[in-house]
Amino acid sequence: MQDLLKTLKILIVEDEKRLAQLLKEAISDSFFKVIIAKDGIEGLKKYKSFKPDIVITDIMMPQLDGLEMTLKIKEIDSNIPIIVLSAHSDKEKLLKAIDVGINKYFIKPFDPDEVIEHIKKLAPKIEKQKISILKDEFIFDNNNFSLHKNEQLINLTKREKEFIYLLIKNKNSIVKTQTIKTSLWDEEVNDERLRTFIKRLRLKTSKDLIENISGQGYLISVLNS
DSSP: OHHHHTTOEEEEEOSOHHHHHHHHHHHGGGSSEEEEESSHHHHHHHHHHHOOSEEEEESOOSSSOHHHHHHHHHHHOTTOOEEEEESOOOHHHHHHHHHTTOSEEEESSOOHHHHHHHHHHHHHHHHHTSEEEOGGGEEEETTTTEEEETTEEEOOOHHHHHHHHHHHHTTTSOEEHHHHHHHHOSSOOOHHHHHHHHHHHHHHSOTTTEEEETTTEEEEOOTTO
16 A cells, blocks of 8 residues: 555645645655645645645635636546545535535544545545546546557657546546636637647547547547447
8 A cells, every 4th residue: 555655646735734734744655755835726736737636625715716626626536535534524525526426525633544534535546537438448647647559659648648647637537628628728729729639639549549539529438438
């Protein structure tokens, strides 16, 4: 189990700087890497760049609170485990947390060891998602963002890798065109540019790897889901 935990990346989103640092120090030795974001906006930005396996977040934060951030993250990856740490225990916030797909809710003050124990329960399921078997004998390594076929590495750009990863994280489900644009680009992108991008990727892989659902978006079939 310790070897498995050492492969995981954790993102802590907490506006109380001292608490965030204490939690990071308490759990860092158990995981591959732990980073901190100071609020929901920075948390969303670091989620996109860092690609964590698990997000640990406070609820009450300036600019973008933890539940609003969770909704935006779940639009990108509906399966990522999100753990909430909050001083609030009222029923309304608990119910809302459940509605947005929170996996666990810890009330402050909490024991960091309890957080680690909960992550241990999640780890085997996360490990199963490390390798994705796709159509036409393609295999995508979700840990290092590499695509292979017949043990040969397919040369992809950073954005192409992120696109495949985005589809895999929402495996066998349609990812909306607008979600793809906002996830992959920091600028306004028209439909023609997106289609050209996907056409080039298909030339490197296969025409069947990525499915276009007319008027809705794109999906990828994960055979070992």
